Amino acid sequence: MNVFETLLPGVLLLEPRVFDDERGFFLETWNAARYRAAGVDAEFVQANHAHSRRGVLRGLHFQLEHPQAKLVYAISGEILDVAVDLRRGSKTFGRWFGARLSGENHCQLFVPAGFAHGYCVISESADVCYLCSDVYRPEGERGVRFDDPAIGVAWPPGEKLLSAKDRALPLLADAKELPA
Numbered sequence: 001m002n003v004f005e006t007l008l009p010g011v012l013l014l015e016p017r018v019f020d021d022e023r024g025f026f027l028e029t030w031n032a033a034r035y036r037a038a039g040v041d042a043e044f045v046q047a048n049h050a051h052s053r054r055g056v057l058r059g060l061h062f063q064l065e066h067p068q069a070k071l072v073y074a075i076s077g078e079i080l081d082v083a084v085d086l087r088r089g090s091k092t093f094g095r096w097f098g099a100r101l102s103g104e105n106h107c108q109l110f111v112p113a114g115f116a117h118g119y120c121v122i123s124e125s126a127d128v129c130y131l132c133s134d135v136y137r138p139e140g141e142r143g144v145r146f147d148d149p150a151i152g153v154a155w156p157p158g159e160k161l162l163s164a165k166d167r168a169l170p171l172l173a174d175a176k177e178l179p180a
Contacts, residue, residue: 011110068132079123
């Protein structure tokens with residue numbers, strides 16, 4: 001597997017080894033020992049799968065009391081996957097990193113705890129899977145606005161389809177609670 005460090009400490013872009021032949025392909029999406037050796041030191045306890053259509057934007061989310069590290073990949077379609085550093089005192093606080101993840105490139109993004117996470121669907125539709133290091137607790141979910149100019153994520157052009165909850169998220173400067 002190829003591992004690419006990003007400008008955000010702990011956020012890794014992973015390119016698993018893909019075995020292609022006339023039948024199709026095979027790849028490991030998770031192997032605890034191999035990923036730990038690559039810098040992904042998380043124990044995943046929950047797996048999620050979301051299907052969304054073009055323009056759907058989910059995020060930017062984080063968990064408070066039970067922060068989640070995430071390993072994200074698209075099994076079909078293409079997304080722009082984004083991590084935003086929300087760790088107080090971090091030299092990269094408020095900065096973001098984004099990567100295109102697709103069913104074609106098989107890349108994965110590791111998002112450590114302490115980062116907000118979100119993605120936007122670029123293709124007609126996309127199936128996105130992500131492993132989480134803690135279970136989802138709705139009472140602890142928080143977020144910041146996807147279009148916060150202080151963060152400045154360069155989302156793909158076009159209309160964005162957001163949930164009412166995501167449309168109501170605060171700007172980073174107005175967020176009352178951030179991850180520990």
